Structure formats: structure tokens, C-alpha cells
Amino acid sequence: MEMFDLSLIWALIIGFGVIMYVIMDGFDLGLGILYPFAPDEESRDVMMNSVAPVWDGNETWLVLGGAGLLGAFPLVYSVFLPALYIGVFLMLAGLIFRGVAFEFRFKSRKNRRWWNRAFCWGSAVAAFAQGAVVGAYIQGFAVEDFAYVGGALDWLTPFTVMTGLGLMCGYALLGATWLIMKSEGHVQDWAYRITPILLAAVLAVFMAVSLWTPFVNPDVWARWFSNIEMIWIFPALAMACAFLVYRSVQKRSDGLPFVATLGIFIFTYLGLIVSKWPVIVPPNYTIWDAASAPESQLFLLIGVLFVIPIVLTYTAWTYWVFRGKVKVGEGYH
Amino acid sequence: MELDPLLLSRLQFAFVVSFHAIFPVFTIGLASYIALLNGLFYKTQNPAWDRLALFWTKIFAVVFGMGVVSGIVMSFQFGTNWSNFSQASANFLGPILSYEVVTAFFLEAAFLGVLLFGRGKVPQGVHLFAAIMVAIGTFISSFWILSANSWMQTPAGVELIDNSFHVTSWMAAIFNPSFWVRFVHMGMASFLTGGFVVAGVSAWFLLRNRDVEANRKALSMCLWLLLVLAPAQAVVGDFHGLNTLEHQPTKVAAMEGNWETRSHVPLLLFALPDQEAQTNRFEIGIPSLASVILKHSPSGVVPGLTEVAPEEQPPVALVFWAFRIMVGLGFVMIGVAIVGAILRKRGTLYTNTLFHKTLIGMIVTPFIAVLSGWVVTEAGRAPWLVYGMMSHAEGLTPSLTGGMALFTLIGYVAVYAVVFWAGIYYITKVVRNGMLPEDEREEIEGEVERPSRPLSAAHTPFDDADPARS
Numbered sequence: 001m002e003m004f005d006l007s008l009i010w011a012l013i014i015g016f017g018v019i020m021y022v023i024m025d026g027f028d029l030g031l032g033i034l035y036p037f038a039p040d041e042e043s044r045d046v047m048m049n050s051v052a053p054v055w056d057g058n059e060t061w062l063v064l065g066g067a068g069l070l071g072a073f074p075l076v077y078s079v080f081l082p083a084l085y086i087g088v089f090l091m092l093a094g095l096i097f098r099g100v101a102f103e104f105r106f107k108s109r110k111n112r113r114w115w116n117r118a119f120c121w122g123s124a125v126a127a128f129a130q131g132a133v134v135g136a137y138i139q140g141f142a143v144e145d146f147a148y149v150g151g152a153l154d155w156l157t158p159f160t161v162m163t164g165l166g167l168m169c170g171y172a173l174l175g176a177t178w179l180i181m182k183s184e185g186h187v188q189d190w191a192y193r194i195t196p197i198l199l200a201a202v203l204a205v206f207m208a209v210s211l212w213t214p215f216v217n218p219d220v221w222a223r224w225f226s227n228i229e230m231i232w233i234f235p236a237l238a239m240a241c242a243f244l245v246y247r248s249v250q251k252r253s254d255g256l257p258f259v260a261t262l263g264i265f266i267f268t269y270l271g272l273i274v275s276k277w278p279v280i281v282p283p284n285y286t287i288w289d290a291a292s293a294p295e296s297q298l299f300l301l302i303g304v305l306f307v308i309p310i311v312l313t314y315t316a317w318t319y320w321v322f323r324g325k326v327k328v329g330e331g332y333h
Numbered sequence: 334m335e336l337d338p339l340l341l342s343r344l345q346f347a348f349v350v351s352f353h354a355i356f357p358v359f360t361i362g363l364a365s366y367i368a369l370l371n372g373l374f375y376k377t378q379n380p381a382w383d384r385l386a387l388f389w390t391k392i393f394a395v396v397f398g399m400g401v402v403s404g405i406v407m408s409f410q411f412g413t414n415w416s417n418f419s420q421a422s423a424n425f426l427g428p429i430l431s432y433e434v435v436t437a438f439f440l441e442a443a444f445l446g447v448l449l450f451g452r453g454k455v456p457q458g459v460h461l462f463a464a465i466m467v468a469i470g471t472f473i474s475s476f477w478i479l480s481a482n483s484w485m486q487t488p489a490g491v492e493l494i495d496n497s498f499h500v501t502s503w504m505a506a507i508f509n510p511s512f513w514v515r516f517v518h519m520g521m522a523s524f525l526t527g528g529f530v531v532a533g534v535s536a537w538f539l540l541r542n543r544d545v546e547a548n549r550k551a552l553s554m555c556l557w558l559l560l561v562l563a564p565a566q567a568v569v570g571d572f573h574g575l576n577t578l579e580h581q582p583t584k585v586a587a588m589e590g591n592w593e594t595r596s597h598v599p600l601l602l603f604a605l606p607d608q609e610a611q612t613n614r615f616e617i618g619i620p621s622l623a624s625v626i627l628k629h630s631p632s633g634v635v636p637g638l639t640e641v642a643p644e645e646q647p648p649v650a651l652v653f654w655a656f657r658i659m660v661g662l663g664f665v666m667i668g669v670a671i672v673g674a675i676l677r678k679r680g681t682l683y684t685n686t687l688f689h690k691t692l693i694g695m696i697v698t699p700f701i702a703v704l705s706g707w708v709v710t711e712a713g714r715a716p717w718l719v720y721g722m723m724s725h726a727e728g729l730t731p732s733l734t735g736g737m738a739l740f741t742l743i744g745y746v747a748v749y750a751v752v753f754w755a756g757i758y759y760i761t762k763v764v765r766n767g768m769l770p771e772d773e774r775e776e777i778e779g780e781v782e783r784p785s786r787p788l789s790a791a792h793t794p795f796d797d798a799d800p801a802r803s
Contacts, residue, residue: 060438066408067431074423081412082730088413089741092406093748099402100752104759107793146420148730152737293424293499300428303435311438 006297010072011280011287013304014065019269021061022130023174023262028055030175032098032123033168034194035116043187044116046326047175048105050182053322055102057315059095064311071300075146075290079281082148083141084133084155091129098122124168131167134272135160138209139216140282159216166205170265173198177245177257182326195249195257202264203242210235219283220275234271238264336735339726342414345742347711349406351704352749356400358703361475361520362527363393364468367448371464375457381547386464387452388768389531391793392760394449399756401437406745408434414738418718418728421497425490425506426481433477440470472520479516480507485719486710487511487580493722510580514573515710521566522706525666526699528555528562533696534764536689544768549683552692556673556682563667570663571626577713578627581720582636583645584713587652589623590616594637598623602657606649611639647715655708662702669695763793 028051038044069077081088101118108115132155139159142150176198179191214221224231241263248256278286291297367389374382408430411419419426447455447463455463490506491498500506532555535548578585586592590604592612599618607614621631628635638646669691676682714720718728 063405063408063434064438067427067434070408070411070419070423071427071431074420074427077412077423078416078420081409082416082732085413085730085733085737086740088409089744092409093744095405096402096748096752100755103398104755107759147417148732150732152732152734292427295500296424296428299500299503300431303432307435307439310443314443 006294006301007072007287007291009301010068010291010297011278013308014068014072015273017061017065017068019266021058021065022269023265024058024061025055026171026265027051027174027178027258028058029098029123029127030171030173031179032119032175033127033172034175034179035120035123037194039186039190042328043183043190046183046187046328047179048102048119050179050326052102052106054315054318055099057318059099060311062095068300068304072292072297073280073287073290074292075281075285078146079141079143079148080133083150084129084136085152087129087132087136087155091126091133094122094124094126094129096122098126127168127171128164131164131170132156132160134167135163137276137282138163138213138220138272143281143284146285159212162205162208162212166202166209169198169201169205173202173245174258174261174265177261180249181255181258184325185328187328192249192252196246199242199245199249206238206268217282223275228274231271231274234267234274238267238271241267336739338733338735338738339729341735341738341742342729342733343725345414345738345745346410347708348742349403349410349745349749351707352753353400353403353407354704354707355700356396356403357471357475358523358526358700359530360393360397360400361471361523362525363389363396363530364464364471365524366527366531367393368461368464368468371461375461381550384544384768385547385551390449391763395756395760395763397445399752402752403749413741414730414733415718415728416730418723421723421728422719423497425484425498425500429477429481429484429507433474433481436470436473436477440467440474444470475519475523476516479519480509480512483512483515484509486515486714488719488722498719498722511573511576514569514576518566518569518573518706521562521569522699522703525559525562525566526703528559529666529692529695529699531555532559533692533694536692537764538767539683540686540689540693545683547768553677553682556670556677559666559670560674563663563670567663567667570660575627577710578635581714583638583641584647584652584710585627586636586638586640587647587649587713588656588709589627589635590649590653591623591635591637592639594634594640596624596632596634597621598627598633598635600626601653604653606653608643608646608649611643645716647713652709652713655705655712659702659705659709662698662705665698666695666702759793766793 031047031051035044035047038047066077097118099122101115101122105112105115105119135157136155139155139157141148142154173195176191176195180188180195183191241260244260245257245264248260276282278288280287280290367386370382370386370389373379374386411426411430444463444466447460448467451460451463484506487510488498488506489509490502490504491500493499531551535552535555538544538548539552574585574588577588589598590601590606590613591598597620599616599620600622601613601616601618604616604618605614624631624633624635627633638649672688672691673682676685676688682688716724716726718725
């Protein structure tokens with residue numbers, strides 16, 4: 001057991017699962033948020049069809065993350081979920097509604113309007129709740145003796161409202177650039193038009209969070225102005241990616257805006273991790289404090305290491321099968 | 334009025350888990366049935382088996398999808414409402430529940446897609462293999478879930494250090510004393526559920542003279558299955574009861590409505606248990622029969638509820654009546670299966686419309702019986718969350734208030750009401766559409782490859798206003 005730091009391995013696995021979830025479910029939640037603003041019902045069909053084959057595979061990462069946390073870092077599970085009680089409910093309700101709406105919208109004519117609304121509201125609420133979770137993580141939790149002791153709505157502060165709205169903008173940007181890649185004609189034109197606006201909104205939130213954080217959590221600020229200059233590479237790379245999004249949209253590139261947006265997300269995520277590492281239940285508990293017993297981590301690791309390559313292969317295969325543009329009027333069903 | 338977060342959390346968990354359980358109970362039985370149909374088609378090449386397999390696979394897809402959707406909530410609820418319990422039991426339950434997720438993932442990634450969308454695209458043997466793997470997969474999933482639940486009923490293989498369970502033996506913990514009876518009892522319940530649903534739907538088709546050949550075959554198969562399984566389940570249930578008597582005597586006392594430890598305990602058919610007075614207000618029973626069933630002798634001494642303090646007793650009336658509903662429905666099922674055998678002997682099995690109508694009514698009974706059974710075992714464990722080691726109150730999230738619990742309880746009821754309505758409505762549409770005629774099936778087989786999105790496997794429109802199909 002001494003040969004490997006199982007908690008470290010598990011932190012890498014969970015960290016990988018979270019970013020996989022964020023970028024993959026991110027663009028389909030983003031399309032849900034952009035849904036009411038689409039120019040016509042035809043483009044809505046294109047939006048839906050572009051994610052229809054992959055969205056539920058994307059959400060499986062969330063379930064794996066939830067179960068993996070209980071197995072490997074139960075303290076995260078038993079502090080985050082009570083602390084974010086109402087937010088977790090809203091997120092789950094949102095995800096359920098949009099999932100059901102997704103399937104039944106295709107099979108529906110008369111009730112399509114209602115399924116459209118369920119899809120849009122479900123996506124928006126789920127995205128907001130996830131953004132608020134990020135904000136709450138930066139804020140930290142009132143924890144005593146390994147249990148959450150705060151109130152039901154402690155997580156809901158002006159700061160977390162901003163991170164919630166920020167993630168909605170971020171997901172919308174992912175959705176718009178995904179649509180650029182997957183569509184053509186007037187749908188793509190629309191996506192090109194809205195991308196710079198969304199990019200500006202994301203950058204504004206990015207700035208605001210950076211300036212606000214020291215007032216919310218001085219520890220994070222101290223980390224950034226300690227002597228580890230290397231960590232500045234992450235925001236620098238994120239900004240470079242943002243610039244790349246802007247340039248590639250001007251040049252009307254097909255795939256580059258989406259790839260560059262993924263870059264923004266990944267480098268921001270890495271920046272967030274280095275601000276906290278190795279604390280996993282802020283402000284006090286590290287990944288080693290939050291870990292389950294080593295024999296439990298090992299027991300679960302065997303199965304997860306077996307299944308992750310299969311899920312990755314399957315995911316890659318799915319995206320490969322459905323590569324290319326979605327054409328207007330080309331029904332998924 | 335003060336809102337009690339403990340009571341509300343228990344209600345919420347009972348609601349969510351009951352709602353969720355309806356779907357897997359059905360899919361476990363149905364998956365095996367579909368594998369059998371595919372096997373029969375492979376062996377005989379009779380297209381009737383193929384039509385049945387295709388039809389029931391569509392139903393399976395929708396029910397499986399509903400199960401996944403409703404199951405997402407379950408995986409978060411342990412943390413939101415029972416965080417102390419999650420924290421304490423994570424060393425064991427974390428890996429066990431995660432293995433269930435891992436199994437489901439593996440199943441979905443590898444075989445479900447082939448089963449749902451591979452018909453005609455992969456060789457018949459491969460398709461059959463996928464169907465068998467999906468059926469096995471549903472059992473592996475239930476294996477982990479029932480291991481987790483059985484461990485909470487009869488904990489073993491762990492020691493409690495600093496308010497946290499540490500696993501000393503994975504084998505002892507996973508295969509804890511009540512695991513096998515529970516696993517077999519539940520597996521058979523799933524087969525009974527699948528059997529009664531298929532029999533009921535086949536009877537519905539026969540009443541309308543639709544696809545008569547295939548539905549006669551389905552009805553006949555189901556009734557053979559039920560004739561064996563329904564009585565066998567009663568025997569397994571008896572073993573389960575004896576196992577519970579050994580490990581959780583208070584639960585059995587509540588099931589029997591028996592307050593005092595004594596011999597010659599009657600089997601109560603009707604009683605009004607009064608928890609405050611610690612007695613039954615009114616009872617009708619068969620003398621000494623409970624002693625005979627539980628101890629195999631009229632003078633057998635059966636432990637009573639008053640062996641433990643009133644605050645350590647489960648809600649007696651609830652357990653008592655849920656048990657009677659389950660057993661009563663079990664006997665109705667045995668009766669229906671026997672009537673089916675008599676009609677078969679007389680040669681009127683396919684023509685007796687009264688029997689067909691009865692079978693349609695029977696569709697709901699296995700679901701009610703299964704839910705009642707779970708009420709018996711879960712409520713009967715009260716006040717314990719992990720029997721004898723951790724109470725409900727100790728497992729509750731410390732920061733949870735009554736208002737929060739009430740808010741999410743109402744929320745989940747509202748969300749599930751919508752989802753459930755849409756799902757049931759859609760399944761009945763699929764059933765009414767019946768088995769698609771040959772020309773429409775070509776079109777489906779010609780569609781592009783796509784991954785396993787369960788609900789997409791059914792092609793029935795959601796409402797009637799779809800000009801393309803209705």
C-alpha cells in the first residue's frame with residue numbers, strides 16, 4: 001500500500017471525470033441555454049440533432065463522479081451535498097427535465113412547445129447550479145468535526161450567483177462554438193454572430209471573479225502571490241485561448257473556435273485546482289483527510305481502471321460515428 | 334407545527350426509492366425474457382419469436398431509460414439527507430454502490446447498444462450474445478444493490494472505529510447473512526413481475542385478436558413460468574422469514590403482530606396493532622399456526638415485540654399490513670397460475686375472455702407486492718439504519734432542517750409526477766402500437782448507427798398529432 005498514494009490516484013481520476021463532464025455536458029447544456037434565442041424552429045432542430053447522439057453519454061460522467069466520490073472521498077460527498085442541498089436538488093431536477101424533454105420532443109408535435117421549455121429551463125437551472133457549486137467551493141464551507149454545520153442557503157451569495165451566471169455564459173459559449181463546428185448556412189451564421197458576445201461576457205466574469213476572490217477567500221489570493229510563479233501560466237494560456245476564439249471566429253474557422261473554448265475551460269479549471277491544492281473540502285481538509293480507508297480505495301480502483309478505458313473507447317467511437325455537419329431538415333428520427 | 338427532518342427524510346427516501354424500484358424490478362425480469370426470446374428465434378428461426386423480441390425490447394428500452402433517470406437522484410440522496418450515514422459507511426457502501434454504477438456503465442457501453450440497435454446489423458449470434466449479457470448485467474447490478482441493502486439489515490465483516498465502519502472482510506460483508514435469501518427472493522420477484530406484465534399484455538392483444546400466433550406463444554410461456562415460480566416464491570419467502578427470525582426477530586414479531594414472547598402464537602389474518610398500548614386491539618387468527626410456520630411446532634416459542642423497548646420497535650401496524658398485502662397478493666398469483674393450468678388442460682386458455690381480463694388486471698399486482706415487501710423489510714428495520722449499529726437519527730444530515738427536507742420532498746414528488754406520467758403514457762402508446770408491420774421495420778433497420786440511448790429504441794410518437802405515423 002505504501003508504494004502508491006491511492007488518494008492521489010483517486011484525486012487524478014475524479015479530477016479527470018469532472019473536467020470530462022464539464023466540457024462534454026457543457027456544450028449540450030449550453031445549447032439548451034441558447035435555445036430560446038435561436039432564429040427559428042429549424043435551427044432548434046439542428047441544435048438538438050447535433051447533440052442528440054452524445055448527450056446522455058456525457059451525463060454518465062456525472063454519475064461516475066458522484067459514486068466515485070462516495071467511494072474514494074466520502075468527506076467531499078458528505079459535506080458538499082448537505083451544504084449545497086437546495087442547489088443539488090435544482091440541478092438534478094433540471095437534468096431530469098431536460099433529459100426527458102430531449103427524448104419526447106422528437107416524438108412530439110402537439111406538445112413540442114412544452115418540451116422545448118422544459119429543455120431550456122432544465123439546462124439553464126442545471127448550469128447555474130453547477131456554477132454556484134464552483135463559487136461555493138472557492139468560498140469554502142462551515143465544517144466542524146467532519147460535518148457541515150452551516151445553513152441551507154449559505155452557498156447562495158452574490159459571489160456564487162455571479163459564478164453561476166458565469167458558468168451559464170461559459171456553457172453557452174461552448175454550445176455556440178460547438179454549433180459553429182456542427183452546422184452550416186444560416187444556423188452557423190447565427191452562431192458566429194453570438195460567439196463574440198458570449199466570449200466578452202465570459203471574460204468579464206473571469207475578471208470579476210479574479211478581482212472578487214481575495215475578498216471572498218484570502219487564502220486563494222495568498223497562493224497566487226506566493227513564490228510559485230509557475231501557476232500564472234494557466235490564466236495566461238486561458239487568455240491566449242480566448243484570443244484564439246476571437247481570431248478564429250473572425251476568420252470563420254470551423255473547428256478552431258470550439259477547440260480554443262475547450263482550452264479556456266481546461267486552463268481555468270487547472271488554475272482553480274492549483275489555487276486550492278491539496279485542499280478538497282475548503283477551508284481545512286485535504287485529499288488525505290477526506291479519503292476513505294486505503295483498502296476501500298484499492299478495492300474500487302480495480303473496477304474503475306477496468307471500466308474507464310472501455311467508456312473512453314465507446315465515447316470516442318460515438319463521436320467518430322457522428323462526426324461532420326448536421327444539415328437542416330436532416331431528421332435524427 | 335415543528336417539521337421533523339428525520340421523518341421527512343425517511344418519507345422522501347421511501348418515495349424516491351419506491352418510485353425508482355418499479356423500473357428495475359421490471360427490467361430484470363424482462364431482460365431475461367428478451368434473451369430467451371432471442372434464443373428461441375436463433376434456434377427455431379420462427380419469426381413469431383423475433384416479433385415478440387422486437388416488441389418487448391422497445392418496452393425494455395423505455396423502462397430502462399426511466400430507471401436510469403429516476404436512479405440519478407438515488408446516488409445523491411445518501412449525501413444530501415443521510416450524510417452522517419454516508420460518511421460512516423462509505424468504506425463499505427462507497428465501493429459497493431460504485432461497482433453497481435461501473436457494472437451499469439459497462440453494460441450500457443458494451444452490450445445495450447447492440448441489443449437495442451444491432452438487430453440486422455450484427456450476426457444473429459452476436460445479437461443473442463448481447464441480449465444474454467444485458468440480462469446477466471441486470472442481475473449483477475441487483476447483486477451489488479442487494480448486497481448493500483442486506484448489509485444494512487444484517488451487517489457483517491466490519492468493525493466500527495471512531496464512528497466509521499472499516500471493512501475487515503470483504504467476503505463476509507458482501508455475502509452477509511441475509512444476502513442470499515434476499516437476492517433469490519428479489520430475483521424471483523422480478524421474474525414474476527416480468528411474467529405477469531407479459532401475460533397481461535399478451536392477453537390484451539388476444540382480446541383484440543392482434544398478432545394471435547405470437548401472443549399465444551407468449552401467454553403460454555408465461556403461464557408455465559408463473560405456475561412454477563409463484564409457488565416457489567412462497568417457499569423462498571418462508572426461508573427469508575426464517576432468516577429474518579434468526580437475525581432480526583423484532584421485525585418478524587412486527588410482521589406477525591406478536592407482542593409477547595410465547596408459544597402457540599396464532600397466525601393473525603386481521604388485527605389492529607396499537608403501539609401505544611403495546612397490544613392488538615382486535616384480532617382474528619388461526620391458533621398456533623405462526624409457531625408452526627416459524628418454529629415447526631405448535632409449542633414453538635416466538636419472540637415478541639416487547640423484548641425490546643417501545644422506542645426500539647418498528648412501526649408495527651405498517652409492517653403488519655404491508656406484510657399481509659404482499660403475502661395475500663402472492664396467494665392470488667398462485668391461484669391465477671393454477672387457474673391458467675386448468676384452462677390449458679381444458680383447452681380454453683386462448684379463448685376464455687374472463688381469464689384474459691383477469692390477467693390484464695394482474696399486471697399491477699407484482700409491483701404492489703414488491704413495494705409492500707420492501708416496506709416490510711425497510712420499515713421493519715426501524716429504528717435502525719444499520720441494524721443494531723446505527724439508528725436513523727444518527728445517520729441523518731446534522732445541518733438538515735425540516736423546511737429543507739419538505740422543500741425537496743415536494744420537489745421530487747412534483748418532478749417524478751411529470752416524468753412518471755410522461756413515461757407511463759408513452760409506454761401505453763408503444764403497447765397500443767403493438768408489433769410493427771413488416772414494411773415499417775425495414776425503415777428502422779435502415780437507420781444510421783447510433784449509440785445506446787434507451788428511449789430512442791422505441792419509435793412510437795409521443796402524441797397523436799404526428800402526421801408521419803399515426
